[in-house]
Amino acid sequence: MSEALQSLALGRRPEGRTLITASWVVGHTDGSHRLLQNGEVVFENGEILFVGHRFSGEVARRIDFGNALISPGLIDLDALSDLDTTILGIDNHPGWAKGRVWPRSYVEAGPYEMYSQEELAFQKRFAFGQLLLNGITTAAPIASLFYREWGETVAEFDAAADAAGELGLRVYLSPAYRSGGMVLEKPGQIVPIFDEERGFQGLKDAISYIERQTGRHGDLVRGMLAPDRVETSTLGLLQRTDAAARDLGVKFRLHMAQGAMEVDTVRMLHGSTAPVWLAKAGLLSDRMIAPHATNATGEDLALYAENGVSIVHCPLVSGRGGSTLNSFSACRKRGINIAMGTDTTPADMLMNLLVGLITCRINDGAPDRVTSADLFDAATIGGARALGRPDLGHLSPGARADIAVFDLDDEIMAPSIDPITTLVTGGSGKVTSAVFVDGRVSMLDRKLAGIDMRKARVQAQAQYDRLIAKYPERSWNNPAVSEIFSPSYPIEVDTHG
Numbered sequence: 001m002s003e004a005l006q007s008l009a010l011g012r013r014p015e016g017r018t019l020i021t022a023s024w025v026v027g028h029t030d031g032s033h034r035l036l037q038n039g040e041v042v043f044e045n046g047e048i049l050f051v052g053h054r055f056s057g058e059v060a061r062r063i064d065f066g067n068a069l070i071s072p073g074l075i076d077l078d079a080l081s082d083l084d085t086t087i088l089g090i091d092n093h094p095g096w097a098k099g100r101v102w103p104r105s106y107v108e109a110g111p112y113e114m115y116s117q118e119e120l121a122f123q124k125r126f127a128f129g130q131l132l133l134n135g136i137t138t139a140a141p142i143a144s145l146f147y148r149e150w151g152e153t154v155a156e157f158d159a160a161a162d163a164a165g166e167l168g169l170r171v172y173l174s175p176a177y178r179s180g181g182m183v184l185e186k187p188g189q190i191v192p193i194f195d196e197e198r199g200f201q202g203l204k205d206a207i208s209y210i211e212r213q214t215g216r217h218g219d220l221v222r223g224m225l226a227p228d229r230v231e232t233s234t235l236g237l238l239q240r241t242d243a244a245a246r247d248l249g250v251k252f253r254l255h256m257a258q259g260a261m262e263v264d265t266v267r268m269l270h271g272s273t274a275p276v277w278l279a280k281a282g283l284l285s286d287r288m289i290a291p292h293a294t295n296a297t298g299e300d301l302a303l304y305a306e307n308g309v310s311i312v313h314c315p316l317v318s319g320r321g322g323s324t325l326n327s328f329s330a331c332r333k334r335g336i337n338i339a340m341g342t343d344t345t346p347a348d349m350l351m352n353l354l355v356g357l358i359t360c361r362i363n364d365g366a367p368d369r370v371t372s373a374d375l376f377d378a379a380t381i382g383g384a385r386a387l388g389r390p391d392l393g394h395l396s397p398g399a400r401a402d403i404a405v406f407d408l409d410d411e412i413m414a415p416s417i418d419p420i421t422t423l424v425t426g427g428s429g430k431v432t433s434a435v436f437v438d439g440r441v442s443m444l445d446r447k448l449a450g451i452d453m454r455k456a457r458v459q460a461q462a463q464y465d466r467l468i469a470k471y472p473e474r475s476w477n478n479p480a481v482s483e484i485f486s487p488s489y490p491i492e493v494d495t496h497g
């Protein structure tokens, strides 16, 4: 590390103007990114002052990152914030038999919180650390309500806001709420149950949370409403959510057009797809951010385009589960704004960009309708547009200094001629060497302020082991853990010890 680099203090904004340079800088002109060879970025007090060549003003320090790409920080609008459990189901099917839907017996016994408030607070801090390690500077967290008594809690989100402030991550927060849930009546038969009042109470709590937390930690914390998913929301809840989003000047995220169970449930309840149902109610607008659109019909996508709904594309988790957005390029062509999300572990946006490129080309049946730059745009400009933040997602004078530095010389990287193609096809956030958020040093040389990730990883494993031990009582007919999660190969234990 150079002396100038060493002088940067984790968790602090460097005093005065900082000039950073590298073999490549992602600049921005007339609404689109540019590549500046041996470019320079100057920032001060959280704001970018200059992007270009040969800055003529005075600076307090000059840092050369060498053969690297200085990039806008990545924006993740479906950022995993609990311990990922989708990986438990990867080779264990069907989901309803593997503890992924509440059996009636569990509902009747009274669902309970699987984690303590301390564990929930820890999970978010740990997740935020993983996001920063991967060059993600803005995150809208997502977690599974399946492990909760009902919705998320204000207490854990107060802790999340503080974690974001201490680690230095830009976040869009509020506890997720819902008016219903899915229950397994008998093998393979899943039905929705509703308690609308509970949803209204959750929305009320989320509104007061946003009013109280917005702007905290130097404006790193802002609000986003998060009704959990469309099939467990009543029309009343979504109408009130949209009205609250308008009043608060925030967006709301709603998972829809994303799964076969959801599509079937919504058709049974409302007689159409979710986007058609909500369009009729006048609830589709640019206030809505809608992961994942993998089960969207042509009509659904046309309604998204017409009403300014943003999609959040999470190709890794979708593809791993056997579905894809069909297709990324076709949605772009329709004029739909696409943001990106990680939504699962690893919280690696560059990996998602690679999977997004691959799945798009498979869906298109052609290699020439999508480029690495299109995916990179979604993870930067697309995310900023979905949030209504023209000051994020690009490096330009006046924008916030949210910056990720990706090392192009890392041993795992192939020789390159174009940094964006190299990073997207390289498919790994492990090459992230520094992250600035609002001008603050949030990650440097894989170290973070506010958390020791090695220790945290041990703690996360212990929590995960405890969670898995609780699976039988929440699975149909209460099978043993070894039956729910069969090993990839037969396990041989050491019987001599």
Ligand SMILES: [Zn+2]
Pocket: 078, 142, 255, 291, 292, 314, 343
């Ligand atoms: Zn999602």
